[in-house]
Amino acid sequence: MTKDFQIVVTGASGFVAKNVRKYLSENNVKLISISRKNFKKLKNETKIISKNYDERIILPKIKNSFGLIHLVGIGKQSIKNNYNLVNVEFTNKIINLCKKAKIKKIVYNSGLGVYKTNSIGYFISKYEAEKLLIESGLDYTIFRPSYIVGKDDLFTKYLKRQIKKGEIQIPGSGNYSIQPIYINDVCQIISKSLIDKNFKKQTLDLVGPESISFQKYVKLFSKKTPTKIKKISLESAYHDAISNTKSEFGVDDLNLLVGDFKGNYRKLQKITKFPLQSISELLKSGRLF
Ligand SMILES: NC(=O)c1ccc[n+]([C@@H]2O[C@H](COP(=O)([O-])OP(=O)(O)OC[C@H]3O[C@@H](n4cnc5c(N)ncnc54)[C@H](OP(=O)(O)O)[C@@H]3O)[C@@H](O)[C@H]2O)c1
Structure with missing residues (x-):
């Protein structure tokens, strides 16, 4: 990629x-990165700090960029941040910004489990956001990720904290499955989706090659440590999620797990055209520690 590619x-x-951002910066892509709070600037990067994504500040700086990767989203609601405001309304605001800035390509992370009849509020908001993108007239790529895992994602950090305490708690049976994808693969795929025509106007599950039970994942993750694995009742996990704002699992984290969603890896693979990291191999390698 060239330096003019913003x-x-x-x-x-x-x-x-x-x-x-790190991946794109290392590949000499010019970046304009926007956040509500201060963050460390990378090579080839311009920072914009704006609490409300103020159009007057942002628009002149992003004009005529090649594409926009929209990674604002929440998976847990509060009085200040609800799904409609952040996942739907904010996406609409970003679509309008793209149009005004003459940015033609937008890449968005929705969620694995989005389909018309899903009754969970989180998925309904992601469905609405997808609809806005599809109807926007922009060239879009919508990804529906399962768990994206790396060294510093919330789930991995949770497991590391539990290991330190000597016990990992599994809500319910742990037999429900997840289909995690490695963050390094996600960076490559998102980057490719910006320029590769095969990603044009596509909605793709962003999943790894293996669907694995939550229980097995936790076992493999903690294999080399003396950690006890304890099953806790789903009822008490939901009760904690509903009544305690600091609970490890939010209500929709539990809904997602119990939902047992499986993604279409083959379709993703056909378009990405490179093999993705096996999650069990990744866990065995200890690279997430
Ligand atoms: N990680 C996963 O496994 C996973 C799975 C499925 C879907 N996704 C989706 O992928 C996207 C990125 O996920 P992530 O894991 O990187 O999430 P994350 O670490 O929570 O980052 C989301 C970012 O959204 C911004 N944000 C949150 N509330 C906002 C608000 N009210 N107004 C403006 N900005 C707000 C924040 O950016 P600033 O603090 O910089 O302003 C925050 O850092 C999200 O849409 C998420 O739903 C992720």
């Missing part, structure tokens, strides 16, 4: 954004 990243201090 990309805008929203939600710059988030987990996926941090990794994607």
Whole structure:
């Protein structure tokens, strides 16, 4: 990629954004990264700090960029931050910014499990956001990720904290499955989606090659440590999620787990055209520690 290839990243201090920015910066892509709070600037990067993504500040700087990667999103609601405001309304605001700035390509992370009849509020908001993108007239790529895992994602950090305490708690049976994808693969795929025509107007599950039970994942993750694995009742996990704002699992984290969603890896593979990291191999290698 050349230096003139300018990309805008929203939600710059988030987990996926941090990794994607690093990847693009190392590949000499010119970046305009936007966040509500201060963050460390990378090579080839211009920072924009704006609490409300003020159009007067942002628009002149992002004009005529090649593409925008929209990584603002929440998976847990509060009185200040609800799904409609952040996942739907904010996406609409970013789409309008793209149009005004003449940015033609937008890449968005939705969620694995989005389909018309899903009744969970989180997925409904992601569905609405997807609809806005599809109807926007822009060239879009919508990814529906399962768990994106790296050294510093929330799930991995949770498991590391539990290991330190000597016990990992699994809500319910742990037999529900997840289909994690490695962050390094995600960075490459997102980057490729900006320029590769095969990604044009596509909605793709962003999943790894293996669907693995939560229980097995936790076992492999903690294999080399003397950690006890304890199953806790789903009822008490939900109760904690509902009543305690600091609970490890939010209500929708539990909904996502119990939902047992499986993604179409083959379709992703056909378009990405490179093999993705096996999650069990990754866990065995200890690279997430
Ligand atoms: N990580 C995963 O496994 C996973 C799985 C499925 C879907 N996704 C989706 O992928 C996207 C990125 O995920 P992530 O894991 O990187 O999440 P993250 O670490 O929580 O980052 C999301 C970012 O969104 C921005 N944000 C949150 N509330 C906002 C608000 N009210 N106004 C403006 N900005 C706000 C924040 O950016 P600043 O603090 O920089 O302003 C935050 O860092 C999200 O849309 C998420 O739903 C992620």
